[in-house]
Amino acid sequence: xxxxxxxxxxxxxxxxxxxxxxxxxxxxxxxxxxxxxxxxxxxxxxxxxxxxxxxxxxxxxxxxxxxxxxxxxxxxxxxxxxxxxxxxxxxxxxxxxxxxxxxxxxxxxxxxxxxxxxxxxxxxxxxxxxxxxxxxxxxxxxxxxxxxxxxxxxxxxxxxxxxxxxxxxxxxxxxxxxxxxxxxxxxxxxxxxxxxxxxxxxxxxxxxxxxxxxxxxxxxxxxxxxxxxxxxxxxxxxxxxxxxxxxxxxxxxxxxxxxxxxxxxxxxxxxxxxxxxxxxxxxxxxxxxxxxxxxxxxxxxxxxxxxxxxxxxxxxx
Numbered sequence: 001x002x003x004x005x006x007x008x009x010x011x012x013x014x015x016x017x018x019x020x021x022x023x024x025x026x027x028x029x030x031x032x033x034x035x036x037x038x039x040x041x042x043x044x045x046x047x048x049x050x051x052x053x054x055x056x057x058x059x060x061x062x063x064x065x066x067x068x069x070x071x072x073x074x075x076x077x078x079x080x081x082x083x084x085x086x087x088x089x090x091x092x093x094x095x096x097x098x099x100x101x102x103x104x105x106x107x108x109x110x111x112x113x114x115x116x117x118x119x120x121x122x123x124x125x126x127x128x129x130x131x132x133x134x135x136x137x138x139x140x141x142x143x144x145x146x147x148x149x150x151x152x153x154x155x156x157x158x159x160x161x162x163x164x165x166x167x168x169x170x171x172x173x174x175x176x177x178x179x180x181x182x183x184x185x186x187x188x189x190x191x192x193x194x195x196x197x198x199x200x201x202x203x204x205x206x207x208x209x210x211x212x213x214x215x216x217x218x219x220x221x222x223x224x225x226x227x228x229x230x231x232x233x234x235x236x237x238x239x240x241x242x243x244x245x246x247x248x249x250x251x252x253x254x255x256x257x258x259x260x261x262x263x264x265x266x267x268x269x270x271x272x273x274x275x276x277x278x279x280x281x282x283x284x285x286x287x288x289x290x291x292x293x294x295x296x297x298x299x300x301x302x303x304x305x306x307x308x309x310x311x312x313x314x315x316x317x
Contacts, residue, residue, distance in 0.1 A: 004279040006162045006190070009034035009042035010263070012197075012252040013270045014223040017051040018233050020079040020087065024049055027104060028094040030272060035098025037274050040127075041161060042102050043192050045222030046171045047120050049106040050079040052196035053147045054224055058242040059235065061146050071234040073147065080109035080118045083134065088123065096129030101161055103168055103220075105194045107148075108136065112311055117149040122168050122194055124159055133157040137170040138179065154309040158186040163279035164216075168192035174205055180213070182305045184292040189215045189257075189282045197221040197248030199267050211259035214285040216277050219255075223270060224248035257285040 011030040016022035027044060034042035046052065055061065055072050063069060081087045088104070095102050101124070108121040120137035136151025156179065158167040167183035167190075174180070174193045183191065191209055195201050202219040210217040224247045229240040246268055254263040254275060263273055289295050 004163050005276050006041065006164055006279070007037070007039045007274065007276045008218065008254070009037065009039040010218060010220045010252045010254065010273040011042055011044050012221055012223065012250045012266055012273065013044075014225060014228055015048050015051040017224070017228040017230070018075060018079055020050040020081065023051065024087070024090055028090050031091065031094045031100060031102055032098060033272055034274070035100045037272075039100055039274060041166065042100055042272075043194065043218055043220040044102070044104045045220055046105040046122075046194040046196045047107050048104060048194075048222055049081055050076070051107075052222065052224065052248075053144065054196075054243065054247060055235075055239045056143045056146050058239050061143060068235050068238070069146075075234050076107070076147065077109060077116070077118055079107075081106040081121075082109050082111070083123075083131065084111050088125070088131065092125055092129040092131065095125050095127065099127050101125060101127050101159075101166075103166075103192050103194065105170065108134065110136075110149075112309065113149070114312075118147065119151050120144070120148045120170055121151070122155065122170050124157075124166070124168070126159065132159055135168070135170070138173055138176070141172045152310040153182075153305055153307045156182050156305060156307060158183060158188045161190070164190040164277075164282075166190045166192065168194060171195050171201070174209060178303055180209065181291070181303050184213055185303065187292075188213070189279070190277070191215050191217045193217065193219045195219060195221040195251070197223050197250050199249055199251035199265050202251040202253055203265050206253055206255045207259050207261070210255040210257060213291060214257045214289055215282060216257055217255045219251065219253050219265075221250045221252045222248065223250050257282050
């Protein structure tokens with residue numbers, strides 16, 4: 001069936017690191033490229049706008065009250081995405097112009113949480129350029145907790161795209177079985193895992209999620225290289241002194257609902273990977289195993305999901 005076919009793009013590219021405006025332009029360029037190739041969906045890596053906080057592991061980021069850490073963090077917050085202020089408008093308009101949906105990772109400066117803390121957010125934008133969900137990473141991983149705040153369940157949502165139902169998680173959230181289960185229960189059959197980059201993250205987990213869910217699974221990663229550290233960044237020389245030539249090597253890939261690679265992990269280069277996927281393959285693989293359907297026992301085990309956006313204020317005027 002023609003409507004079973006979806007063309008997807010995986011944009012494995014490097015951000016203009018810690019530069020919100022220039023990275024946003026680069027995202028828009030790749031949305032246009034994907035649109036020109038007829039893609040229905042194009043995906044980008046975790047924290048892509050303005051970039052992942054690699055400096056933490058390179059500059060003694062755990063040192064308390066460090067002037068160096070404060071200055072780099074201040075620059076990071078200044079370049080964080082303010083959705084309410086229209087920072088994603090160029091991306092939204094580009095999606096609408098090209099009639100393409102997009103999943104973009106960004107560092108969100110949240111007005112509803114005081115407007116100073118940042119969250120690692122996965123944003124889904126539909127073909128009409130509408131932001132349909134903003135998922136804030138539930139648990140920042142290890143050193144990320146020195147920069148990012150923990151999110152909530154508000155963005156645990158799925159979206160219809162052709163015959164498919166699309167959902168996604170940030171980086172190591174993909175290891176969280178209950179978060180995956182929440183999306184399965186909502187009907188997800190195209191899962192998008194977004195990563196800052198690294199073959200070590202994607203080569204096994206992507207296949208595991210596909211086998212567990214009998215879904216297509218996209219892992220899309222960014223890149224980070226020594227050349228991406230530029231003089232406009234505070235303490236750039238200290239960061240550059242410690243970063244490897246190819247610090248984060250990508251590893252973007254796509255696995256079918258049978259758990260086999262359709263696109264093998266790509267490393268060490270920027271590329272827009274494009275492929276068609278067929279929903280018929282999902283239906284075939286769900287014949288013998290459907291984790292939220294005939295192979296579940298809700299009378300025995302059941303998951304509760306709280307999708308309220310969390311806030312310290314409950315104002316009653």
